[in-house]
Amino acid sequence: MPDSPVFMSIRDLGRLVRDREVSPVQLAEIFLARLENLGPDYNAVVTVTGERAMQQARRCEQEIASGRYRGPLHGIPFGVKDLLATSGGIPTTWGAAPLRNQTFDYDATVIRKLEAAGAVLAAKLAMVELAGGAGYWQPDASFTGPGITPWDKTRWSGGSSTGSGAATAAGLVPFAIGSETMGSIMSPSSNCGVTGLRPTYGRVSRYGAMALSWTLDKLGPLCLTADDCGLVLEVIAGPDPKDPTTTKRTFSYDDADVGSRRFRLGVLEDVADNTDRATRHNFERALETLGEVAEIEEVSFSDLPHEAINYTILFAEASSAFDEIVDSGMLGELTAPEDRFGSYSRVAVLAKDYIKAMRLRRLMAENADEVMSRFDALVGPSRAGIAPPLHQDFRKASRGGRKDVMLSVGNGAGLPAISVPSGFSSEGLPTGIQFMGRAYEENAILAVARSYQSLTDWHQRHPPDLLSS
Template identity: 40%
Template structure:
């Protein structure tokens, strides 16, 4: 259970005991302007007692603050009408390069793929302890420049690494992630270590159990070496310790909110990382830092033990060097979890040797042509690369019935509910950023969102789900610039999966990115096409100068 601030508790008790008409007719007249309504004096008079009664109801609920693990009785269903799951069983096929050998310069390991490091571990060319120590040393050396790490989990990592080496020596190999170090965004609970959510208000927060994703990766044999920066309460790249940097340009932030996951992976501080996305927090830092990021279908990966920003929009996914690596990691993460009632069971099949020549691919021509960013030229060229692979690209458009500002109400209302005690206690004032675009301001203003409008926004969302399903269901993959807010808003609301892949560097030596969108639970088609594109290009192999 959460503890309510003592001043807030006293205030509530006094008001609750008082029982007087705290809301005046004048209050109602002024308040209606906030909601764009206009009632007659007679109607306002009849409301007064009701509204004061409501206020007492709010007070009574606040006397029993809720634990972070409690979710609303209303749950989000992303499935369109008549949606059917594939009846095919999960089949995971992966061909490794068995010829991989230890480099003469050990520093090159920093930019090896997870797949290649896996071969080195399995063939005992390097131990998990050696590899873990190697990445811990890189964190020590380079993180002062990047500010991508919140907590180094060295003791836990070394225990796990030694265990993986012992198991391998005894013939017990857990799979491709056996002994591979990684980092996790600090929204995920890890027992015995602080889970700060990137915020001053929670920097001493501990949980007694691990997030399900951490448990799954433990089971797969992965070695957690660090908890990575989340922008404060999953906003941007600013946290209580500073601003996480883009290793390609230390004068630029890493973007957020999976800022640490993007920066640390790009700079070779970890071979892969776990990020979260509500509205661009995997795809945006993947774009900024030049890595590959998979945002899975809503409900694909358990969020138990993760901070909530929006119960109906949050997703957890892998961030790595390649689509192949994302597939290896995702295979260990996805699945139904009894602790997260919003997880949805569905099969996942992937083959890194497969070229599906029958893929139907569409693209948002308007978004590519109107793109005035530095990504434009690289993204237009990658479209030609995909055509050269033998695919025909068909123009598509987003549904016309989109209301971005209305839908933002959903995210802000749900975040406001989760962080209600932070606002009631006045602790939101402790957050680093307090301006108009800050998380603190967003949480405070969420109190002025009417329940009726939140529900109306969700009714419109249902129409959007059906409309976008009609748009994408005729295709296997849709292509879009990563930096496009319209598609980002729509697909995060509908819960569709996305894969952001690098497309090169612009004139300022900053990475650029393309996003592949798929049907619900069709991650394999995104990953297979991404793997094919990356087998014909080398954009995902580029590394930032100064971190060799």
């Protein structure tokens, strides 16, 4: 067994498990202990699923001993954002105090698929209450406390997949599942310095996941490397009769060596405007690095009201998705004061505006596809800035009215994107860049990200105080 499996990639851990240099039971014990002991430092964990994990790990160990190796996830512990249903009496809280005892009698499809591949569910991870669907303004919006980035205990982990980002960055799990409606994988990936993949809409079944916005919600992995994201996506992707939005297009991870491959990258004009100094500096440096392996061209999308389209859809759908919760009066028990009334306004979104937004969304998607068809990926900052302080009021952190077009077009058109670490600020906080691809072209953005990670070592940096923990 190596000195420590912590901060090893899934790829490397999988080889050790396959070659019986480390056992699934050993891995489970190590990561369960970290979840228990270090999880509270980052408000990253809701429930450690120790009993289920050890049962699964022992089963994996027997299978591998008898020569039945299932693949690179066999015996690898993982965590999931606590909006994925779990059976067996394990609570699924959606991050909300009034739902802290909520249980389901089935497992979300993503969990079922991961366990079928031999992965070991070790934890339900913290999240912003209702995945931010009540309209939070600041980090302290979960009954488990504000998510904390392992790089600085005074800074936010990003959200709403707070625990998925923090737990992966702190080495509490080798990988985690998060969800994104509008930025909730990109944000914690950037703030926590990990690699997060938002798959194409419909690529991954959402059966068993809390719905916030049916036409925007996606599930995806947060890992230490782009390669690991590909390994996980191959397992969780695929059609599911229980989620009618899943695509029949299959996904097979192409992990071929990117060695001498050259890429075509697009950069939206002004994409780094009104980002903070470190984000902009590191983005510009990343472009220089990418210039070694790619032709880079400036591009633009058509002039549509991208943000009005997306947020009108999001608010209208969230209004219906949380109708029962709103009517129940449960909102009053939420953690963030603004979440106790934020949802009430959504009844004022007009049906005609929702339909108009959905019609404009078609134009947005057609234009995005036309633009993106010429590129392997568009590249831009993952977020406008480094992780904000835990007491930050987001509304006061204005970025000069910055429009995040990649966020709006990417989510509105359902396009895949991957956030990778791109460096650090002077305070030692990570920054991220994202590669966004054409629909169903996860392999293209994974290849670009792997190529970038072969030229840099940002993804191999870990919080110093955790390297010896």
